[in-house]
Amino acid sequence: MLIFVISAIDFHMPPICSPIVRPGRPAEASPMVSKQLSNTISSSRMTDLKELSLVSGKAAWMAYLDIYCLDADGALFDAALLSAIAALSHLQIPSIAMNDDGKIVLVSDEDGQKRAQEPVNKEKRKLTLRSIPFSLTCILHKNYILADPTAEEESIMETHVTVVLDTSGQLISLYKPGGPVLAYTSAIQDCAALTRQRVKELNNFLDKANSAMEV
Amino acid sequence: MAGKGGATPATYSPSPTTNRKKKPPIFKEDWVRPDGRGFHQCRPAFFRTGAVNAASGSAYAEFGNTKVIVSVFGPRESKKAMMYSDIGRLNCNVSFTTFATPIRGQGSDHKEYCAMLHKALEGAIILETFPKTTVDVFALVLESSGSDLPVVISCASLALADAGIMMYDIVASVSVSCFNKNLVIDPILEEEIGQDGSLMITCMPSRYEITQLTVTGEWSTTKINEGMQLCLDACAKLAKIMRSCLKEVASDSQE
Numbered sequence: 186m187l188i189f190v191i192s193a194i195d196f197h198m199p200p201i202c203s204p205i206v207r208p209g210r211p212a213e214a215s216p217m218v219s220k221q222l223s224n225t226i227s228s229s230r231m232t233d234l235k236e237l238s239l240v241s242g243k244a245a246w247m248a249y250l251d252i253y254c255l256d257a258d259g260a261l262f263d264a265a266l267l268s269a270i271a272a273l274s275h276l277q278i279p280s281i282a283m284n285d286d287g288k289i290v291l292v293s294d295e296d297g298q299k300r301a302q303e304p305v306n307k308e309k310r311k312l313t314l315r316s317i318p319f320s321l322t323c324i325l326h327k328n329y330i331l332a333d334p335t336a337e338e339e340s341i342m343e344t345h346v347t348v349v350l351d352t353s354g355q356l357i358s359l360y361k362p363g364g365p366v367l368a369y370t371s372a373i374q375d376c377a378a379l380t381r382q383r384v385k386e387l388n389n390f391l392d393k394a395n396s397a398m399e400v
Numbered sequence: 401m402a403g404k405g406g407a408t409p410a411t412y413s414p415s416p417t418t419n420r421k422k423k424p425p426i427f428k429e430d431w432v433r434p435d436g437r438g439f440h441q442c443r444p445a446f447f448r449t450g451a452v453n454a455a456s457g458s459a460y461a462e463f464g465n466t467k468v469i470v471s472v473f474g475p476r477e478s479k480k481a482m483m484y485s486d487i488g489r490l491n492c493n494v495s496f497t498t499f500a501t502p503i504r505g506q507g508s509d510h511k512e513y514c515a516m517l518h519k520a521l522e523g524a525i526i527l528e529t530f531p532k533t534t535v536d537v538f539a540l541v542l543e544s545s546g547s548d549l550p551v552v553i554s555c556a557s558l559a560l561a562d563a564g565i566m567m568y569d570i571v572a573s574v575s576v577s578c579f580n581k582n583l584v585i586d587p588i589l590e591e592e593i594g595q596d597g598s599l600m601i602t603c604m605p606s607r608y609e610i611t612q613l614t615v616t617g618e619w620s621t622t623k624i625n626e627g628m629q630l631c632l633d634a635c636a637k638l639a640k641i642m643r644s645c646l647k648e649v650a651s652d653s654q655e
Contacts, residue, residue: 195498197497197498199495199538199540200471200493200495200536200538201452201455201458201469201470201471201538201539201540202452202454202471203454204454204455204473204476208493208495208538249498249504251497251498251499253497253540253542255451255452255469255540256451256452256453256454257454258453258454279414281414289414290414291414336454
């Protein structure tokens with residue numbers, strides 16, 4: 186029997202983030218970004234879900250990914266994806282063991298030495314992330330391409346293109362939700378080129394942030 | 401955690417192993433606060449305004465590990481269903497992130513915080529200055545580590561000032577917990593769980609006026625007086641920090 190690990194990905198837009206969002210009713214963008222994130226993270230195959238398995242066929246970790254938008258100022262998906270990647274790269278899976286009732290319990294260092302029972306995983310470990318996806322949202326307006334738009338720019342110009350590439354330069358997803366401007370092949374290629382450049386910047390930025398955390 | 405078995409639910413958080421050392425009872429004579437503070441010592445406070453660009457005014461506050469962000473929108477048009485009003489309306493909302501508490505999603509228990517925030521602020525705002533309109537105050541608790549409401553109130557007051565909403569004075573709020581004969585100021589989550597009673601004061605320090613006083617548990621008259629004095633002194637100090645934060649921003653913008 187296999188256990189499938191579901192990562193619950195939720196993108197929240199609390200009322201603090203924008204004058205448009207009111208308490209009680211979720212923002213329109215919220216479920217769309219959640220779905221987009223879920224699709225991107227699963228299709229990029231950056232995490233091996235087997236790593237989240239504890240006891241084959243019996244127990245596995247369930248990862249909850251909650252992303253909160255504090256200030257909605259455009260390109261929400263790009264910021265959400267970057268924060269999701271940063272959170273996953275910082276994630277530490279704790280050391281645990283299975284007790285006599287077949288229930289998983291956390292193990293401290295002292296307990297680990299005393300236990301006759303072998304811990305399921307002996308020490309805290311990080312998830313192995315490979316081919317990390319990064320995205321860039323562009324706005325198409327007449328003959329112009331505006332990269333990384335603000336909320337004001339997004340409200341004026343309606344045609345968005347979001348390109349997601351991984352660190353090896355492979356295309357993970359391309360998202361163009363309608364809009365009055367038609368995206369020609371050349372425009373898509375230009376957006377992809379801008380994204381490629383952005384991926385390098387963001388990857389360096391993430392590496393620096395992670396190394397600063399470890400110090 | 402996903403799993404299968406008799407009494408074990410489908411998903412659960414792994415519990416710590418049982419043979420942990422028991423913590424000393426919180427009310428013993430030689431008891432030391434978990435974070436090493438003195439009984440009458442507040443956590444280090446940090447304030448910053450202008451945290452959210454989309455809002456008319458906003459503030460971020462950090463008291464130890466308690467982190468709060470507040471946005472103020474307006475004055476803006478009231479909802480159509482509302483009747484005409486000579487004075488402005490104040491609308492408050494407090495929400496918690498799912499990761500604010502050690503157990504996921506536990507923060508949503510505090511439904512009364514919205515009403516308490518409203519009551520604490522409405523006495524300090526000059527509502528006559530924005531008739532027919534509404535000012536929305538939205539707070540989000542990023543991390544809950546005790547004394548959440550006082551931090552939310554103080555942060556909201558700073559956000560209102562940042563938004564240029566006319567107020568009689570800045571509003572500062574501090575709470576005190578009672579353990580047997582001991583009074584502990586600005587309690588953390590661990591202390592709030594074991595407290596015998598709590599007292600929260602929200603005041604306008606310059607005017608020496610109280611906008612809200614909340615007492616829970618058993619208190620003697622002398623203890624209440626002592627607790628109130630403790631809170632008022634702390635509020636005065638807190639208001640100084642809040643004012644210096646606003647002055648800093650004002651001097652930066654002038655330059």
